[in-house]
Structure formats: structure tokens, C-alpha cells
Amino acid sequence: MRDSRTNSAADPPPTFGADLHLELRGPGLRAGLTDALREAVRTGRLAPGSRLPASRSLAADLGVSRNTVVESYAELVAEGWLTAQQGSGTRVATRVEPHRAAPDARRTRPDEHLPRYDLVTGAPDLANFPRTQWLTAARRALTAAPNSAFGYGDARGRIELRTALADYLTRARGVYASPERIVICSGFHHGLALMAQALRARRVRAVAVEAYGLGLYRDLLANAGLHTPPLYVDEHGARIDDLARRGVGAVLLTPAHQYPTGVALSPERRTAAVDWARATGGLILEDDYDGEFRYDRQPVGALQGLDPQRVVYFGSASKSLAPGVRLGWMVLPEELIPEIVAAKGHGDYMTSALEQLMLAEFIASGAYDRHVRSMRLRYRRRRDQLVAVLRQRAPGIRVAGMAAGLQTVLDLPRGTESSVVQAAARQGLAIRGLSQFRYEVADCGWQLPERDALVVNYAAPSDSAWPGALDALCSVMP
Amino acid sequence: MRDSRTNSAADPPPTFGADLHLELRGPGLRAGLTDALREAVRTGRLAPGSRLPASRSLAADLGVSRNTVVESYAELVAEGWLTAQQGSGTRVATRVEPHRAAPDARRTRPDEHLPRYDLVTGAPDLANFPRTQWLTAARRALTAAPNSAFGYGDARGRIELRTALADYLTRARGVYASPERIVICSGFHHGLALMAQALRARRVRAVAVEAYGLGLYRDLLANAGLHTPPLYVDEHGARIDDLARRGVGAVLLTPAHQYPTGVALSPERRTAAVDWARATGGLILEDDYDGEFRYDRQPVGALQGLDPQRVVYFGSASKSLAPGVRLGWMVLPEELIPEIVAAKGHGDYMTSALEQLMLAEFIASGAYDRHVRSMRLRYRRRRDQLVAVLRQRAPGIRVAGMAAGLQTVLDLPRGTESSVVQAAARQGLAIRGLSQFRYEVADCGWQLPERDALVVNYAAPSDSAWPGALDALCSVMP
Numbered sequence: 001m002r003d004s005r006t007n008s009a010a011d012p013p014p015t016f017g018a019d020l021h022l023e024l025r026g027p028g029l030r031a032g033l034t035d036a037l038r039e040a041v042r043t044g045r046l047a048p049g050s051r052l053p054a055s056r057s058l059a060a061d062l063g064v065s066r067n068t069v070v071e072s073y074a075e076l077v078a079e080g081w082l083t084a085q086q087g088s089g090t091r092v093a094t095r096v097e098p099h100r101a102a103p104d105a106r107r108t109r110p111d112e113h114l115p116r117y118d119l120v121t122g123a124p125d126l127a128n129f130p131r132t133q134w135l136t137a138a139r140r141a142l143t144a145a146p147n148s149a150f151g152y153g154d155a156r157g158r159i160e161l162r163t164a165l166a167d168y169l170t171r172a173r174g175v176y177a178s179p180e181r182i183v184i185c186s187g188f189h190h191g192l193a194l195m196a197q198a199l200r201a202r203r204v205r206a207v208a209v210e211a212y213g214l215g216l217y218r219d220l221l222a223n224a225g226l227h228t229p230p231l232y233v234d235e236h237g238a239r240i241d242d243l244a245r246r247g248v249g250a251v252l253l254t255p256a257h258q259y260p261t262g263v264a265l266s267p268e269r270r271t272a273a274v275d276w277a278r279a280t281g282g283l284i285l286e287d288d289y290d291g292e293f294r295y296d297r298q299p300v301g302a303l304q305g306l307d308p309q310r311v312v313y314f315g316s317a318s319k320s321l322a323p324g325v326r327l328g329w330m331v332l333p334e335e336l337i338p339e340i341v342a343a344k345g346h347g348d349y350m351t352s353a354l355e356q357l358m359l360a361e362f363i364a365s366g367a368y369d370r371h372v373r374s375m376r377l378r379y380r381r382r383r384d385q386l387v388a389v390l391r392q393r394a395p396g397i398r399v400a401g402m403a404a405g406l407q408t409v410l411d412l413p414r415g416t417e418s419s420v421v422q423a424a425a426r427q428g429l430a431i432r433g434l435s436q437f438r439y440e441v442a443d444c445g446w447q448l449p450e451r452d453a454l455v456v457n458y459a460a461p462s463d464s465a466w467p468g469a470l471d472a473l474c475s476v477m478p
Numbered sequence: 479m480r481d482s483r484t485n486s487a488a489d490p491p492p493t494f495g496a497d498l499h500l501e502l503r504g505p506g507l508r509a510g511l512t513d514a515l516r517e518a519v520r521t522g523r524l525a526p527g528s529r530l531p532a533s534r535s536l537a538a539d540l541g542v543s544r545n546t547v548v549e550s551y552a553e554l555v556a557e558g559w560l561t562a563q564q565g566s567g568t569r570v571a572t573r574v575e576p577h578r579a580a581p582d583a584r585r586t587r588p589d590e591h592l593p594r595y596d597l598v599t600g601a602p603d604l605a606n607f608p609r610t611q612w613l614t615a616a617r618r619a620l621t622a623a624p625n626s627a628f629g630y631g632d633a634r635g636r637i638e639l640r641t642a643l644a645d646y647l648t649r650a651r652g653v654y655a656s657p658e659r660i661v662i663c664s665g666f667h668h669g670l671a672l673m674a675q676a677l678r679a680r681r682v683r684a685v686a687v688e689a690y691g692l693g694l695y696r697d698l699l700a701n702a703g704l705h706t707p708p709l710y711v712d713e714h715g716a717r718i719d720d721l722a723r724r725g726v727g728a729v730l731l732t733p734a735h736q737y738p739t740g741v742a743l744s745p746e747r748r749t750a751a752v753d754w755a756r757a758t759g760g761l762i763l764e765d766d767y768d769g770e771f772r773y774d775r776q777p778v779g780a781l782q783g784l785d786p787q788r789v790v791y792f793g794s795a796s797k798s799l800a801p802g803v804r805l806g807w808m809v810l811p812e813e814l815i816p817e818i819v820a821a822k823g824h825g826d827y828m829t830s831a832l833e834q835l836m837l838a839e840f841i842a843s844g845a846y847d848r849h850v851r852s853m854r855l856r857y858r859r860r861r862d863q864l865v866a867v868l869r870q871r872a873p874g875i876r877v878a879g880m881a882a883g884l885q886t887v888l889d890l891p892r893g894t895e896s897s898v899v900q901a902a903a904r905q906g907l908a909i910r911g912l913s914q915f916r917y918e919v920a921d922c923g924w925q926l927p928e929r930d931a932l933v934v935n936y937a938a939p940s941d942s943a944w945p946g947a948l949d950a951l952c953s954v955m956p
Binding site for chain 1: 513514517599600601604605607609612613616617620621623625626627628629630631664665667668694697698800801802803804805823824825826827828829830831832833940
């Protein structure tokens with residue numbers, strides 16, 4: 001992959017007019033704008049070389065302060081997505097298109113023009129997707145499927161997959177699960193959208209979320225018409241005692257491994273959360289996004305086991321296998337099932353039946369367990385390398401939240417986060433500061449402490465890219 | 479498959495209490511209730527043998543007239559889903575579970591307990607799904623996929639599939655298509671949901687629909703907060719001149735083959751529709767659900783070709799391949815693409831990347847064309863058999879809307895529709911009357927003419943079931 005972010009003189013870059021359509025929704029304006037712009041560049045909607053509107057005019061278009069736009073642009077220049085040059089304004093970084101032999105030439109793959117090293121994307125190591133075993137599962141599933149599997153399906157999803165998952169989740173995650181309690185969806189995003197619809201139909205008006213987290217899911221809830229007051233997050237996880245004051249109908253938590261700070265919700269707070277739900281009739285939405293990946297301690301079982309009537313458990317194949325397999329699952333209190341089925345339109349109009357059968361086969365054959373075990377060893381090795389190399393080359397840096405999962409947090413000296421992110425971009429290393437995940441609102445009555453840190457998704461690089469990514473990371477440590 | 483709809487004395491049936499949760503949304507109450515109940519039985523949510531609430535109490539719960547409930551129950555008794563016995567109330571029909579050898583015993587497949595012959599389900603012949611060729615495409619796609627294909631994807635869908643579809647749609651359906659104008663979705667239901675979201679964001683308040691059609695899509699639009707005034711349908715298709723009076727922002731049409739009456743939108747009305755859209759800035763949503771299947775005339779090209787800036791073209795693999803492959807596509811006016819991308823959450827969180835690659839490979843290899851051609855011959859043969867056998871055994875019956883597609887309409891003598899549907903159910907034949915698809919509202923200023931007819935989806939039965947289905951159908955003709 002080549003790294004060429006200078007504009008080519010031979011090919012004058014297109015300019016970009018006033019029609020820069022960006023969806024900025026919910027609170028957290030700067031992070032939202034940065035995300036929307038990054039996504040527009042990543043997906044090619046903003047073409048390489050095209051000029052962005054002047055910060056003043058974009059700010060006016062969007063109704064935000066000019067400073068918000070300036071900061072967003074600076075962040076993306078730092079990450080390598082944009083370039084800023086005197087006299088030429090802010091532009092999308094130009095990258096050379098890889099030339100290919102004839103028949104495939106039309107199939108441009110925009111994802112290949114990313115920064116050299118990617119420690120941002122919340123995906124597992126895609127180079128190790130078990131292609132051969134997945135194909136075996138596909139063959140078996142396609143051979144064994146009843147004809148009816150090719151038709152319109154049950155809104156709850158294929159019974160074969162729900163059966164396989166009930167076994168797996170009970171065994172591996174301590175979930176109180178049976179096929180009847182499971183509804184299949186196309187990943188966590190889809191499951192949360194269904195839940196938001198069901199909550200709205202119940203007249204719930206607000207869902208509390210953690211003060212560190214992904215704007216994507218807050219936006220999803222906000223778009224469904226739900227308020228999203230934040231819960232303070234400390235070293236024991238989200239502060240549950242804040243819940244009572246919030247008057248919310250539900251709370252979205254990452255109990256096993258807070259995203260992205262990496263702490264586990266303490267046993268006291270797990271109990272407190274369930275007590276809150278019982279006392280108020282509220283629901284806990286448990287996002288168990290990476291529960292399979294534990295390294296240094298016994299697995300933290302699912303919170304859902306404490307009270308399957310008050311906790312909705314969400315899992316997916318996105319971290320354990322790959323996001324390209326669009327499969328997720330919800331384990332629901334019985335009373336919620338008809339509401340989720342209604343939100344789905346009483347049929348399975350979203351999730352591939354064949355892919356469901358493939359995953360059922362993949363789990364039932366033991367391939368899923370083997371894959372998770374093998375990836376766990378791999379990720380653990382990477383994490384150990386990260387810790388060891390940092391200890392040697394940057395002994396002052398504290399590594400946090402590293403007992404589990406695919407990401408860790410590196411605490412930096414005060415005031416250095418933004419310059420480190422920028423230095424990394426100059427090395428071709430895309431990485432995000434922890435501040436990108438902060439979520440505070442004006443009236444929440446507290447403030448998260450200042451914390452300069454990097455969120456390192458050490459799972460994303462391929463095995464061959466990892467040493468280079470690690471080296472680049474160390475080279476920019478203060 | 480056994481047909482046993484009497485209650486077993488050995489196994490006392492469960493009773494069903496007041497918690498019968500049904501989603502009845504939008505207008506068309508009786509059809510909506512019938513659909514919801516049928517779906518609840520079909521999916522097993524209402525267990526075999528369970529007792530339904532008394533009509534009076536369900537009517538009160540739902541806020542509908544008792545007559546609506548009585549008629550819905552009668553319809554479903556007629557179709558064989560429910561039984562009504564003196565003294566025991568209305569119950570879900572009991573069917574014997576097929577016993578299976580050990581390891582698979584847990585995998586109950588509720589879809590296998592349907593009526594013996596199904597001429598209702600809007601699916602193609604699933605027994606002829608091209609399993610071998612699909613597996614070949616899966617192998618090629620899995621082998622060739624770049625690692626990035628397993629990650630989070632572009633909201634517009636995989637470029638490989640958009641490229642293959644642009645070629646195909648231009649060639650086969652006269653669509654003005656390029657990869658940049660295509661957005662992949664998980665079938666028409668998903669595409670329409672995204673469009674409804676985008677229309678709402680544009681402050682559109684109403685989308686006109688055809689006065690014959692599926693309640694499912696009207697409900698989807700209504701749930702998105704859109705009004706759905708009906709357009710009168712005659713032998714030239716939907717009456718476009720009604721549009722101007724409606725003040726709608728969009729209209730949903732099935733121009734190539736009106737569903738379910740089977741007529742094609744006349745050339746004059748196609749032009750009128752585009753004129754309306756240009757004059758008002760409205761959008762035409764073209765549901766080309768079965769455009770590939772034409773028998774007796776030149777294909778009717780997509781309406782979208784007339785004005786790609788005012789028509790949104792929707793297609794899917796549901797009729798051409800199978801609904802279990804959850805893939806659809808929208809060809810969009812350029813200006814709408816960012817709005818659809820925003821409705822999707824700026825990423826592909828719904829549609830399997832691997833299945834997209836499989837279909838891309840399936841189309842590019844020519845297997846899609848071959849499959850469509852072979853199925854067209856098959857369906858045409860079935861249609862010819864249907865016409866020939868009916869001419870012999872029921873010479874008074876007119877067969878309408880049969881030039882294309884997977885369904886046809888049999889016109890019956892006045893006043894016989896409901897008794898024919900009931901007689902069919904007694905033969906184990908599930909079929910729906912045309913009245914189930916009617917959609918009128920109080921203030922529309924016209925009434926559809928009385929029309930007793932059956933909608934025959936002759937594509938759904940397998941080759942082995944087809945002769946029996948045809949025989950059962952003839953035997954109940956008046």
C-alpha cells in the first residue's frame with residue numbers, strides 16, 4: 001500500500017461546493033461532526049482531493065460554532081484524512097489508486113486507501129477470518145437446509161441458530177437462554193434499533209448511556225426519539241446510583257468490559273443495577289460486545305444471568321468473527337418478545353436466513369469455539385507484546401483496561417493527547433484519543449476528569465501489519 | 479406431511495389468556511387483524527391448540543368492532559389456521575409434530591406444519607433454489623474477498639455487487655443505473671423503510687399507494703408517520719390523475735405488474751406519473767418486485783428509465799432467487815443518496831457483506847441470468863397448465879393478470895369468494911381472496927367495484943406439490 005497524501009499536479013483535484021450533506025444528530029457536536037466527515041472520506045463520498053467548505057461557511061450551514069468546525073478539521077488533518085495547506089484550504093487527502101489488470105479494474109475498493117496502520121476501527125483481525133471453515137459451514141448449511149429456509153422467515157430468526165446460540169450462551173457467557181427467548185438480528189446496531197422502537201412504543205422517553213462510549217449508538221437512540229442522559233464512568237464502571245435521579249426507562253451498559261475504558265462493572269454495581277431495574281420496572285440493555293475475549297481472569301459472566309426478566313442481553317458475531325457477517329442476537333424477557341417481533345414487522349425482513357444457518361452450523365460443529373480460542377491466544381499475545389514493548393520504549397505510559405477485549409487505553413502525560421494523535425498520523429498511523437469518546441451534557445451535575453489517553457484497538461491490524469503499527473505507536477509516545 | 483386439525487384428547491390444549499399482543503397499525507383493520515393472527519399462528523407464537531379470546535373481549539382490547547374480529551376468525555377458520563367448535567371456542571388448529579431421529583429432534587421447523595398446499599405465500603418455488611450454483615458463488619466470493627470485506631462496510635453496500643447490478647439492471651430492466659446510484663439493502667421491506675425515513679426527514683407527510691396491495695407495506699409507511707391515501711386501480715393500473723388531488727410527496731407503484739391484480743401501468747399513465755413528479759417535485763417509488771418474469775409480451779421496462787431523477791427503483795432477489803437471501807437494491811436520484819446513507823446510520827449495519835459478494839459473483843458469472851431464464855420457463859409452464867386445466871374443468875372462470883409474474887387472479891361468480899376460500903381450506907389448500915388486498919378509506923371519493931376473485935400464487939408450490947395444488951384448486955371452483 002502506498003502512502004501519498006500530496007496532491008498530484010497532473011490531476012487537478014475536484015472542488016467541493018456547498019452541498020456537503022452531513023447528518024449531525026444528538027449531542028456531542030464536535031465528535032459527531034468529526035465522525036460524519038471521517039465517514040464521508042472513508043466511504044469515498046468526499047472524493048480524494050476535493051476541497052471542503054471554509055470552516056466559517058460550514059459552521060453557518062450546520063448552525064454550529066466555527067470553532068467546532070476548526071477543531072474537527074484539525075482532528076482529521078491529524079489523523080491523515082484531510083490535508084491543510086496555505087492558500088489551498090482544507091482538502092480530502094489524495095491517495096494513489098492502485099492499478100490493476102483489466103477485468104477487475106472497475107472494482108475499486110475504497111477501503112484499501114486507508115492510513116497504513118489502523119488502530120481505530122472496532123473490528124477484529126479480519127485477515128484471520130476462518131474462510132475455509134466458514135465455507136465448510138456454508139456447504140453443510142446449504143445442503144441440509146429445508147426448502148422453507150429459503151422463504152420468508154419467522155421474525156425471531158431461524159430456530160437452528162437460536163438453538164445453537166442458546167447452548168453456547170448458556171455455556172460460555174452464563175446467559176439464561178433458551179431458543180424461545182432469543183431473537184436474531186443483523187448485529188448490535190439493528191438490535192438496538194429494534195429495542196429503541198419497542199421502548200418508544202412503551203412510552204419510554206430516555207435511555208441512560210455511559211459517559212464514555214460510541215456516538216453511533218447515542219445517535220441511534222436519539223433518532224428514535226429517546227433522550228440519552230450520561231452516567232459517570234469511573235474505575236468500577238458506570239455509576240449506577242446516578243440512575244435513580246435520571247428517571248430513565250432503560251440503561252445501556254457494557255458491563256463485562258466498558259467501552260472503551262476497559263473497566264469491568266463492579267459486583268456491587270451489577271447488583272445495584274438489577275435492584276434499580278426491579279424497583280423501577282426499568283430495563284438494562286447489556287451490550288456484551290467482546291465478552292468472549294478474557295485474558296487474565298475468570299470470564300465475567302453476563303449480567304443478564306442475575307435477572308433475565310429485567311436484562312436484555314445483546315451479542316453479535318462482529319468481534320468474535322467479523323462485522324461483515326451481519327448477525328447478532330438478543331436474549332429477551334418473555335414479555336418483550338412480541339414487542340420486538342412487532343418492531344420487526346412480524347417477519348424476518350432483514351437478516352439472511354442462509355447466513356443464520358451457516359452460523360448455526362459453525363457453532364454446532366465446534367468451529368466457533370475453536371476460532372474464539374485461537375483468536376483469544378492471538379490477541380493476548382498482541383496485548384502482551386504491546387505491554388512489553390511499551391514498558392521498554394515508553395516506560396512512563398500506563399496501560400489500562402487490558403484484562404479483556406480487543407482494545408486498551410494508554411494514559412498519556414497531561415495535555416499531550418492531541419499532539420500524539422497528530423504525530424501518529426504523520427507516521428501513517430490512525431489512532432483516536434480518548435476524548436473522542438467522552439460524552440457530557442451541560443446539566444449532568446458532574447464532569448469527567450481530564451484524561452489524556454489513546455484508545456488502541458490492537459486487534460484490527462493484520463499479523464503482518466502489527467509489528468509496524470506497534471513500532472509506529474512507540475515512536476510517537478511522549 | 480399429515481393433516482390433523484382435530485384436538486388430541488391425550489394432550490389437553492393450552493388456553494390462551496388476555497395477553498394476546500397484536501400489532502394492528504394503519505387502516506384496513508380486518509385485513510390487518512387477519513394478517514397479524516395468521517402470522518402469530520404461522521410462527522408458533524400462538525401455540526397449536528391454544529384458545530383465542532372471545533371475539534367480544536378481543537374486540538374490546540383492540541378497540542375494533544366485534545364484527546371485525548368475528549370476520550377475521552371466520553377467515554382463518556376457512557383457511558385452516560383456526561378451528562371453531564361449539565362449546566370449545568375458537569382455537570389454533572392442532573397439528574401433529576413430525577417425529578424425527580435423535581440429534582435433530584430439537585430443531586422443530588414450524589414451517590413444515592402449514593396447509594398441504596400453499597398458494598398464498600408470495601415466494602418463488604423454493605425447491606428450485608440453485609443450491610449448487612449458489613455454493614459455487616459462495617466459494618468464489620469467499621476466496622476472492624479482500625480482508626476488508628469482512629469489516630464494517632460502506633453504507634451504500636459492496637462495490638462489487640453495485641457494479642454487477644448496474645450492468646444487469648441496465649441490460650435486463652432498462653434501468654438508468656450506475657454503481658454510484660445504487661444502494662444495497664436487505665430486501666424491499668428494508669429499502670422502503672429507509673425511504674420512509676428519508677421522506678420523513680424531508681417533511682413529506684403522505685405517500686399514495688395502490689388501492690390493491692399488501693397491508694405490510696402500508697403499515698410500514700404508517701409506522702414511519704406517513705399517511706397512505708389510496709389510488710383507484712383499474713385495467714390500466716393505478717389512476718394517476720388522482721395523485722394531483724392528494725397532495726402527496728411520493729407514490730408507491732408496481733408499474734410492470736400491479737400487485738396482485740396483474741395489470742401493467744399503461745404508457746399514458748407512465749408518462750402522467752412522471753409529469754406529476756416533475757410538476758410537483760414528488761417522487762415515484764417503483765416496486766419492480768417481479769419484473770424479470772414476463773411470458774407473453776416484450777418486457778415492460780422500468781419506469782425509472784423515463785426519469786431517473788424523479789423515480790426511485792426498487793428491486794430484490796426475493797422473487798428471482800429467494801426471500802431467504804435478504805438482498806435488495808435501490809437505484810436513486812443522486813441527490814437522495816446522502817439522505818439514504820444517513821437513514822442507514824452512515825454504515826452498512828444490516829446487510830451481510832459476504833452475501834453481497836456471493837450475489838455479485840452469481841450475477842457476474844451468468845448464473846443469475848440462467849436461473850431466471852430457467853424459472854421463467856417453469857413458471858410459464860405452470861401458468862399454461864393452470865389456464866388449460868381451468869378451461870377444461872371450470873370453463874366459466876376468467877384468468878386475469880397472467881402475462882407476467884408469479885401470481886394470477888381468478889375471477890369468480892358474484893358472492894362466491896368467501897365460500898370458495900373456505901372450501902379450499904377443507905381440501906388443505908391455502909388461498910386468499912382478492913378482497914384481502916383491497917384498501918379503501920372513507921374519504922377517497924370512490925369505491926372499488928365488487929369483485930369476487932382468488933389470488934393464486936402459482937409459483938410457491940414445489941414441482942411435486944403443484945399437480946395436487948392445481949387439482950385441489952379446480953375441485954373447489956364453483
